[in-house]
Amino acid sequence: MYEQVGITSAPREHGLTDQTRPTVPSRIRANAAPAVLPRHCFGLGVVLAAFLGIEASASESHFKPYAQSNFYYDSNIFRVDSAANVPVDNGQQVRDDLYIANTLGADATYEYGLQQFHAKVEGRRYDYLELSRLNHFEYTVNGGMNYRILDRLGGTINYDESRRQSVFEDRNTGQLSNQLNFDRDRNGSITSKFLVVQDWTLDGAYRLHELKTPVIGAPSLKLTDNTANVGLNYIGISRLSVGLLGTYQVGNYANTPNATNFKQYNGSGVITYNATEISRFNLTVGYTRREDSGFPSTPGFTGSFGYQRELTAKTKVLLRAFRGILSYDAGDNTVVETSGGAGINWAATEKVSLAAAFDYVNDKFRNQGLPGSFNQNRIDKIQTESLSANYAVQDWLQASLTTSYETRHSTVQIDQFNSAAISFTLKATLP
Numbered sequence: 276m277y278e279q280v281g282i283t284s285a286p287r288e289h290g291l292t293d294q295t296r297p298t299v300p301s302r303i304r305a306n307a308a309p310a311v312l313p314r315h316c317f318g319l320g321v322v323l324a325a326f327l328g329i330e331a332s333a334s335e336s337h338f339k340p341y342a343q344s345n346f347y348y349d350s351n352i353f354r355v356d357s358a359a360n361v362p363v364d365n366g367q368q369v370r371d372d373l374y375i376a377n378t379l380g381a382d383a384t385y386e387y388g389l390q391q392f393h394a395k396v397e398g399r400r401y402d403y404l405e406l407s408r409l410n411h412f413e414y415t416v417n418g419g420m421n422y423r424i425l426d427r428l429g430g431t432i433n434y435d436e437s438r439r440q441s442v443f444e445d446r447n448t449g450q451l452s453n454q455l456n457f458d459r460d461r462n463g464s465i466t467s468k469f470l471v472v473q474d475w476t477l478d479g480a481y482r483l484h485e486l487k488t489p490v491i492g493a494p495s496l497k498l499t500d501n502t503a504n505v506g507l508n509y510i511g512i513s514r515l516s517v518g519l520l521g522t523y524q525v526g527n528y529a530n531t532p533n534a535t536n537f538k539q540y541n542g543s544g545v546i547t548y549n550a551t552e553i554s555r556f557n558l559t560v561g562y563t564r565r566e567d568s569g570f571p572s573t574p575g576f577t578g579s580f581g582y583q584r585e586l587t588a589k590t591k592v593l594l595r596a597f598r599g600i601l602s603y604d605a606g607d608n609t610v611v612e613t614s615g616g617a618g619i620n621w622a623a624t625e626k627v628s629l630a631a632a633f634d635y636v637n638d639k640f641r642n643q644g645l646p647g648s649f650n651q652n653r654i655d656k657i658q659t660e661s662l663s664a665n666y667a668v669q670d671w672l673q674a675s676l677t678t679s680y681e682t683r684h685s686t687v688q689i690d691q692f693n694s695a696a697i698s699f700t701l702k703a704t705l706p
Contacts, residue, residue: 336385339467343378343702351694353408354444360689387439395420401440409455413439417634430467436460441488444683444692445605458488474511480504485528490605493531496599498525498604506545507675514622516551520559526605535607539565539600541577553585563600573600573609573641589622609641626667634659675700 350373355361361368380397389479414501419433441456471477486498501524508518509521520542528534532644543561550556565571596615603610618632640653661679668674678697685691 278565283464308594318667329649334384334385334387338381338383339705340379341702341704343380343700345378346377346699347374347376347696348698349374349696350696352409352443352691354442354683354692354694356689358693364408369405372403374401374406374407374409376401383442389423391421392418392647393420411440411455411458413437414524415687417438427470428435428467430465431466434461434463436462444690446489446491448475456489458489463484474509476508476510478504478506478508485602488604493607495530496604496607497529498602498607500524500525500602508545516545516547518545519621520545520561526602531607535563536568537602537609545693554583556580556582565600567609567641570609573611575600575611589605590622593620603640609677611639611641613637628665630663632659632661632663651685653690654686655690658682665674671704671706673700673702673704 309697346580349370351406352370352372353362354569355370358368359372361370363607376399378397378399380395380591383394385392394417396416397414401409401411401413401417403409415435415437417433417435419431421429421431425431435706437460438460439458439460445494446456446664462482462484464480466480467478469477469479480503482502484498484500484502488496488498490496504520504522505522506520508516520540520541520543522543525537527536541561543559544556545559546556546611547557558578561576562576563577565573575598577599580594582594583591587590594615594617598611598613601612602609614636615684616632616634620628622628622629634657636655636657638653638655640651640655640656659679659681661677663675663677665673665675676697676699678695680693680695683691
């Protein structure tokens, strides 16, 4: 539910525990992957390559359709704080339910010389055992290219779009508390890495983002933001990369009684160190200042840390920490988030792997938001534990079992909840 400054993904959307969490309609779910570039963009890439005189080798293409079925049990579908607040369906309260998500999709790549084009299309159908009014369809599509121009310049161009169910945990009062609503998320981005001189690179990125999401008091809320990154990195030390990163973001909330504009500035130092073949870490430390129209600014130190180490040939541990100033897209507010997590992965055999993870998040909301909103000065503390087992039945067939437990404590009573979820997944991919 939060938007992080920068081109990188939101802090908990691609954290340590993505692979161990059920894909449930909840804030812990990673944002669905993303709309295929218009057909003429693929032709443009080929023309560009020819215009620049890039040596072209024989083209190569890959197309992989897949099908997936996910079977879920969720103990608290509506993320309510107590049984007394469970919505009534057909004369009875339904707090937990079983449901299934059937997915059809396809990945495609096309290589032309030094250029690579890619596209992904995926559709999902959700069907509930008791809460049939929540049955719905979602989609995610994306497309783009990885480009390279001679030996000095390379990067990516991407566009993605998704339609997904709005989560319930931040819509637990009013008419939206138990209704089926949808978010529509669009992103377009371009990144580049330019080798200025030996051992020095100049990196750049630009992202356009639009999110339409219904919230209490603003059923047509739209968040729009543009983000630019510029970084200078030194890569001349063996296994070590150091650099400086500057980020500027401008955005606004629309279709809300408390429509605000915001600007955000960040400067950071970045270190990436591959200490050995089995150990590596990355560290970002900086300062961020956010300015929301009509409200005091939000300054603070921000950063992230990630560490990965292979304890044995089969066992890997991961640690992470994060602090950032984010946009809260369920009520036009600003959130200061501090979080951390740990995970361990064990490849028991060539076909079987196990994973466990723990995440903790502390969210502090600013004194802003919709008039009368409970989100003003709210503090949330979220804790998630998860376990998963994966089995490669065949090269083309994967099976997994995942269980998780999430608890949210909040200064707003109605925003507290706990939820247990379990899922079983089968995925078949055309070889």
